[in-house]
Each structure stands twice: as C-alpha cells, then as structure tokens.
Amino acid sequence: MKRRSEEITGSKNTGKWVERTAARTMLRAVRFTDDDFDKPIIALAVPYTNGTPCNDHVRALGDLVQQAIEAAGGKAIVFGTPVVSDGISMGTEAMKYSLVSREVIADSIELMTEGYRVDAVITLSGCDKTIPAALMPIARNNLVGLTLYGGSILPGEYRGQALNIVSAFEAIGAHCAGKIDAEELHAIECRACPGAGSCAGMYTANTMASAIEALGMSLPGAASNLAVDEGNVISADKREDCARAAQAVVALLQSGLKARDIMTRKAFENALTVAWALGGSTNAVLHLLALAHEAGVELTLADIEQVTARVPLLGDFKPFGKYVMNDLHKIGGLPMVMKTLLDAGFLHGDCMTVTGRTLAENLTDAPFRPENQDVIYSPDHPYAPANKHIRVLRGNLSPEGCVLKLSGKEMIRFTGPARVFDREEDALEAILAGKICAGDVLVIRYEGPKGGPGMREMLSPSAALMGAGLGKDVALVTDGRFSGGTHGIMIGHVSPEAQMGGVIAVVQEGDLIAIDLERGELNLKLDDVEIARRLALWRAPQPRYARGVLAKYATLVSSASRGAVTS
Numbered sequence: 001m002k003r004r005s006e007e008i009t010g011s012k013n014t015g016k017w018v019e020r021t022a023a024r025t026m027l028r029a030v031r032f033t034d035d036d037f038d039k040p041i042i043a044l045a046v047p048y049t050n051g052t053p054c055n056d057h058v059r060a061l062g063d064l065v066q067q068a069i070e071a072a073g074g075k076a077i078v079f080g081t082p083v084v085s086d087g088i089s090m091g092t093e094a095m096k097y098s099l100v101s102r103e104v105i106a107d108s109i110e111l112m113t114e115g116y117r118v119d120a121v122i123t124l125s126g127c128d129k130t131i132p133a134a135l136m137p138i139a140r141n142n143l144v145g146l147t148l149y150g151g152s153i154l155p156g157e158y159r160g161q162a163l164n165i166v167s168a169f170e171a172i173g174a175h176c177a178g179k180i181d182a183e184e185l186h187a188i189e190c191r192a193c194p195g196a197g198s199c200a201g202m203y204t205a206n207t208m209a210s211a212i213e214a215l216g217m218s219l220p221g222a223a224s225n226l227a228v229d230e231g232n233v234i235s236a237d238k239r240e241d242c243a244r245a246a247q248a249v250v251a252l253l254q255s256g257l258k259a260r261d262i263m264t265r266k267a268f269e270n271a272l273t274v275a276w277a278l279g280g281s282t283n284a285v286l287h288l289l290a291l292a293h294e295a296g297v298e299l300t301l302a303d304i305e306q307v308t309a310r311v312p313l314l315g316d317f318k319p320f321g322k323y324v325m326n327d328l329h330k331i332g333g334l335p336m337v338m339k340t341l342l343d344a345g346f347l348h349g350d351c352m353t354v355t356g357r358t359l360a361e362n363l364t365d366a367p368f369r370p371e372n373q374d375v376i377y378s379p380d381h382p383y384a385p386a387n388k389h390i391r392v393l394r395g396n397l398s399p400e401g402c403v404l405k406l407s408g409k410e411m412i413r414f415t416g417p418a419r420v421f422d423r424e425e426d427a428l429e430a431i432l433a434g435k436i437c438a439g440d441v442l443v444i445r446y447e448g449p450k451g452g453p454g455m456r457e458m459l460s461p462s463a464a465l466m467g468a469g470l471g472k473d474v475a476l477v478t479d480g481r482f483s484g485g486t487h488g489i490m491i492g493h494v495s496p497e498a499q500m501g502g503v504i505a506v507v508q509e510g511d512l513i514a515i516d517l518e519r520g521e522l523n524l525k526l527d528d529v530e531i532a533r534r535l536a537l538w539r540a541p542q543p544r545y546a547r548g549v550l551a552k553y554a555t556l557v558s559s560a561s562r563g564a565v566t567s
Contacts, residue, residue: 390406391404
C-alpha cells in the first residue's frame with residue numbers, strides 16, 4: 001500500500017529516501033526511529049484549552065489516543081487547534097469569533113494533514129464549533145479518518161435540582177426579574193459546571209456528536225459516553241473510545257475506506273433524523289449543511305424540511321425537557337436510540353461507517369429501549385409527533401428560509417408588534433429593564449454571518465426572556481443564531497440577513513410580524529409595495545471590522561441558508 005507520507009519521508013523507496021533525508025533528519029529529532037518511517041503517519045488534532053470545561057480534558061485524551069495509535073502500529077503527529085468557548089463568549093463581542101472558529105479550526109487541520117501528507121487522521125473535539133470543524137477537513141479532502149467527541153459533562157446540583165450552564169444564564173434573568181436573590185444566583189453559578197466535559201443537555205455539542213455518530217464518522221456509543229467520572233477523572237468508557245479510535249483508523253487504512261464513502265446523502269438523512277428525534281439544536285442545521293458542502297453532497301434547507309416533517313420527537317432533554325446526556329448514557333446511550341429508530345424504519349441501515357460495518361451491523365448488539373423510563377419515548381407514542389421540533393419557515397421576511405425550534409410546544413400562530421434592535425446587547429438591556437412585554441416580537445438584526453460578522457448566538461436575550469417568565473409570550477426573530485440551550489419562541493438564521501438587504505433590515509418599530517406554522521411562514525404584515533419602497537431607501541451599513549479575522553470572514557462567508565461556509 002503506497003502511503004501519502006512517503007512523499008515526505010521517502011520510506012520504502014531508495015530514491016525518495018535520499019531525496020527526503022532532511023525531512024527524516026528533522027523527524028529523528030522529535031523521536032522518530034527507523035521503524036517509524038515504515039509506519040502509517042496519523043495526524044492527531046487535539047483542540048485543548050483550559051479556557052472551557054468542554055476541552056479541559058482533551059489534552060489527556062490526546063495522550064491516550066497517541067499511545068493507542070502507536071500500539072496499533074501507527075505513528076502520530078500531534079497538533080492543537082483554536083477553541084472558542086461559546087458559554088464564556090456569550091453575550092459579548094467575543095461571541096463573534098465562535099462560528100468563525102469553525103472555519104479556522106477546519107482550515108488549521110487541513111494545513112496540518114496536507115502539510116505533512118499524513119496517511120490518516122483522528123480529530124478530537126469538545127466545545128460546539130470544534131465538533132463540525134473536526135470533521136469538515138476530513139470530508140473536504142476525502143481523507144481516511146474519523147472524529148472522536150470528548151464527551152459530556154456531569155450535571156451540577158443545587159437544592160435537589162440538576163444544573164447545567166443554561167441554568168446560570170436563566171438564573172440571571174430570574175434575578176433581574178426579582179425571582180431569586182443574589183445569594184441564590186451565586187450558588188447556581190458555583191455549582192452549574194462541576195468538571196470537564198461539554199454542556200450536558202441536548203445542546204449543540206451533544207446534538208452534533210450524536211449526528212456525527214449517526215452519520216457514521218465516529219465510533220458507536222462515543223457520543224453518549226461521558227467525559228469524566230465522579231472526581232473529574234477520564235471515564236473508563238472514554239478511555240476505551242480512545243483505544244477503539246486508533247484501532248479503527250488503522251483498519252480504515254487497510255481497507256481504503258475514505259470519508260466520502262461514508263458521508264453519503266442517506267448518511268446525512270440519518271444524522272438529521274437522530275438529531276431531531278433527540279430534540280437537538282438549531283445549530284445542527286448550519287453545521288450539517290456545511291458538512292454536506294464539504295463532502296460534495298447536495299443538501300438544502302428544503303431537504304432538511306422534508307426530514308423534519310417525518311421525524312417524531314422522542315427525547316425529553318434539556319433545554320425544553322428534564323434530562324441530560326448522563327441520563328441517556330445510563331439506559332443504553334445513543335446506540336439504543338439509533339436501534340429504536342432503525343427498528344421503526346426511520347434510519348438507512350445499509351450506510352457504511354468508520355467501523356467498516358454498516359449502521360445496522362453496528363446496532364446488532366445494541367440494547368433495546370427500556371420500559372419504565374421517560375428519557376426516550378417510543379416512536380409509536382412519542383414525546384411529540386413529527387414536525388413538532390425543528391421547523392423551516394419561509395415568507396416575505398425570510399424568503400431563503402429561517403429555523404424555528406418548536407420542541408413539541410403547541411403553537412399554531414403568533415402575531416405581535418416588532419421591537420427592533422440592531423445589536424444583541426441593546427435587546428438584552430431592554431429585556432432586563434422590563435421594557436419587553438407579553439405579545440411583543442423581539443427583532444435582533446445585523447447579527448448574521450456578514451452583518452455581525454460571525455452570527456452570534458442569542459442565548460443571553462433568550463435565557464433572559466425565559467428567566468423573566470416571558471418564554472411563552474414573546475417571540476424572538478433574528479438573522480443571528482441560537483445556542484442549543486435556547487428554548488421559547490425563537491426563530492433564527494433569517495435569510496437573506498439584514499446586512500445583505502434582507503427584508504429584516506427594513507422592519508420598523510411597531511410593524512406587525514406573523515408566525516404561521518400551518519402555512520410554514522414568517523411574514524412582515526406589509527404589502528409588497530411598501531416593502532419595496534423601504535428597501536429602495538435602505539443602504540447597507542459600513543462593515544464593522546475593516547481588518548483581521550472578522551473582516552476576512554465577512555468577505556468570504558455565505559448565507560446561513562447554505563451553512564455559513566467560506567469555501
């Protein structure tokens with residue numbers, strides 16, 4: 001088997017060996033031996049930082065995977081990537097760098113895998129954007145490889161209630177509404193995140209880890225295996241995941257199975273089905289569109305709409321429900337959920353996976369859905385019927401499409417006067433000051449991929465609405481996006497965005513906005529003549545950043561309706 005890395009090391013070829021002596025000399029300085037030059041070189045991307053619990057343990061996981069690669073007969077080249085913590089950057093200018101980091105991380109991994117001409121790659125992930133970013137370059141260049149999720153955090157606890165990071169955001173709103181005092185707010189802050197691992201609910205990290213496992217690009221069970229045990233020690237399950245990942249990538253090399261052999265259209269339908277059955281994040285729309293783009297698979301918002309129209313909501317998970325990933329882990333994890341969906345006819349069982357077996361073959365020994373539990377409901381008697389979780393809406397306010405997270409709520413229509421803000425911070429200030437009333441439609445614009453730039457998450461205002469008791473009475477419409485921890489009447493990804501002259505740019509204070517789920521529409525209640533008049537007078541604001549990463553991103557990024565990709 002000819003290896004890509006021979007181009008660098010010249011191994012197994014006398015002429016190349018002489019030509020590449022300098023490269024081999026440098027590698028000897030970093031502990032390569034003669035034997036190592038005849039092994040497959042496997043890139044290991046380790047997005048470690050102690051700046052977030054999501055990735056605080058990833059360096060330790062990297063050490064375990066490196067050891068496992070070398071035990072399996074490979075040689076690892078290890079490198080890091082940036083990590084932007086959504087939870088820490090939320091509600092500030094720093095959040096503008098979050099979605100941008102997805103592209104930078106993907107590009108960083110491509111630079112290393114192509115710059116060293118490695119034979120295969122294992123990418124680790126933790127915080128939200130590292131998860132799709134870890135897979136994008138593998139798909140982009142059709143590499144041999146897989147991605148391994150670092151695992152979910154254990155829940156915190158206060159007064160008998162399970163806590164997570166969203167508990168802290170919602171506590172801020174409750175405190176400002178006078179529902180809890182400063183002492184209780186501080187107690188929740190101190191207990192919400194007890195150790196390493198990604199946010200515990202069915203937020204973006206767990207949604208995307210589950211979707212990628214269903215896509216076939218990570219190992220069975222890895223999405224629901226927890227990061228650490230009690231005492232903040234790497235869990236036995238996650239240690240086993242590290243060993244299995246190394247064995248699997250060596251087997252993939254031997255078989256010649258590459259990313260695009262796995263990442264097919266049917267595999268993406270499996271990923272969407274699992275994400276929506278679990279009650280996953282709206283961010284999965286952006287990330288799966290981006291991954292399909294990288295894999296050369298045609299996938300549109302209309303296709304996503306077709307999938308969501310037939311998938312029942314089975315999971316009762318936070319932010320809208322009761323449970324977290326730890327609860328799913330205890331009753332059989334993601335393999336149990338996928339077996340349940342497969343047996344009910346919702347998944348394509350013939351899709352190939354990184355194990356070298358089909359999805360159906362991987363699930364042969366998976367546990368059946370346990371009775372006498374309400375974490376995962378039966379497809380015959382779901383938590384909510386199909387078309388009651390993620391909805392794709394269109395209309396004159398969003399002709400390219402936008403995304404609503406319904407999460408089983410019984411809502412048909414909502415109409416109210418627009419309360420218009422051009423920055424997230426201004427909207428949050430109005431909420432906390434009690435200036436937003438039941439029946440309002442909060443519009444936050446110029447927060448899209450280009451306008452922000454960076455398409456910030458609106459967790460701070462959405463959580464403040466929930467904490468103030470307005471979650472069922474105020475709608476939020478934005479060309480930005482939402483955290484996986486968001487719930488309420490929240491519509492994001494409005495496209496075209498305001499910066500690109502979308503109709504959201506000309507909404508005025510007091511205009512009526514109508515949400516109609518029977519028709520699947522989001523409309524500004526004005527006639528076409530008035531909308532055209534306003535658009536003719538509108539002028540795009542000057543870009544907020546003239547140089548640096550955000551300026552580059554604003555120049556290159558596509559519409560949210562296409563995944564906000566830059567290539």
